[in-house]
Amino acid sequence: MVPIISIKNLTKTYASGFQALKGVNLDIRQGEIFALLGPNGAGKTTLIGIVCGIVRPGEGSITVGGHDIIRDYRAARSLIGLVPQELFTSYFETVSANVAMSRGLFGLAPDPARIEKVLKDLSLWDKKDSPVMTLSGGMKRRVLIAKALAHEPKILFLDEPTAGVDVELRRDMWSQVRRLRDEGVTIILTTHYIEEAEEMADRIGIISKGEIILTEDKAELMRKLGRKEMTLHLKDALATVPAPLAGHRLALANGGRELVFTYDSATERDGIAALFGDLAAAGILLKDVHTRQSSLEEIFVGLLKERS
Template identity: 70%
Template sequence: MSQIISIQGLSKTYKSGFHALKNIDLEIEKGEIFALLGPNGAGKTTLISIICGIVTPSAGTVTVGGHDIITDYRATRSMIGLVPQELTADMFETVWATVSHSRGLFGKWPDPAHIEKVLKDLALWDKKDSKLITLSGGMKRRVLIAKALSHEPQILFLDEPTAGVDVELRNEMWGLVRHLRDSGVTIILTTHYIQEAEDMADRIGVINKGELILVENKHELMQKLGQKQLTLQLHDAIDTVPAALKQHQLVLAKDGQELIYTYDSQGERTGITHLLTDLAEAGIRFKDLDTSQSSLEEIFVDLVRRDQ
């Protein structure tokens, strides 16, 4: 993949002295889904706002498609679609009018066929003549996405896109996101639903206190930092873990009928092999086993806790 967004030494300090961003370096690849995770106040929205030209950086550079966001802002903004958390359009406008108007703001010629396609993709076509004030919260969220897609951007920012929407709409929206990614659109999202990042993202970035503390391929991150557990259901219950097995730091659970072994991916093969050998030598038999792995949410919480 080629880089479509390049961020070097980016910082933002407000007049109050608050350091919202501290020396951020980040490359976003063309055509990927990149999830930016972080607690409230971590700097997610500030970072997005700078890239989109809404907030001015204090230091550093950002290029979008090779164009500097300051010196060539017209080119960079035309490449970007932003889905904010709130709809700020005139509530008495129709869906068709507000989406068409958004396209015109970016200097694009009217294209009714494209607007029709966007509205149909978002299940808004039957609402095209409805005023925004009459729409439900979920429908308004779809309008936000339609406005962001009206000028055919190459990059789409989704800032908490599914907050407060029902499960059905959330699934529909992520189906659209996958379709956009498949068509070559780069997606950058922030979300409090970490399960969404786990399901959707190609790469994960974690930001905390204005600093980017990790950027990693999702699968590599979960393999590297995610702990795994092997649960052994014993043939016969035991009262305590035998001394010969202490080195494995096993946890005895469920009235002595389960042994739980926690390990990481690096020591997976040798650790389990040694464990099974030692179990046999200790005369402990098991009738079934099960494995599980840390979720992205557990990894995220652990990363942020370490950074406190």
């Protein structure tokens, strides 16, 4: 399938001389939710800014819907809605005026029905006549989303949509983003929150110091790199790991009442069977067993360590 966004060998050096992007290659597939995950200063906002025509690119090329973002800027930009990281908007104007104006910026005719749908979808309809400055922080963020959707974009960039948003509103935004995806909008979001990428994304790209160090289907990433941890709750506490079990990656925990086994979920199924056999042979009785998948956070930390 032809990617809806194609980024080739993109670099960016700011006027200060700082190189924020070092040859980024990235394809975004039509209809996916792609999460760009990386620490502060990794280059996420720079990358989005370039695709959206706000930041001037260095070397390399980008197409959006087949349109080159430089040669064919208007066609490319009209496909994109951007929810910026920084909250800036016309605070004195009402919610509906803000959203209607964003549509106008793209040269589209006014469409009150469209504006109404967007505001209702984002639970902003009862605030439509309120000046933006009277809204809470979370609502202001939703106004930014409404503005980004006013011109019916095929692609939506969300630059840290849920930074500083409470848990409930975050869940609410996630479901709104999913609904947009179901309507056919391609979504690219940036986040520091591993939980958010894990919850939302079909694919995840990890960016660090201006380089994309990995892109992978989320499920595949979890399968490949996800270590699992199995906690065996023992009937009787142990003082040490018994000698017959020394060959397994085991550690005692919780005052000897638990044995913790770490293993690679993709390759070490046999290890589990052998462990249970050895446990039985050593006469160790279990009360309970729990397993836990490593989080993306742990994967991320592991990846960065590997490269440094």
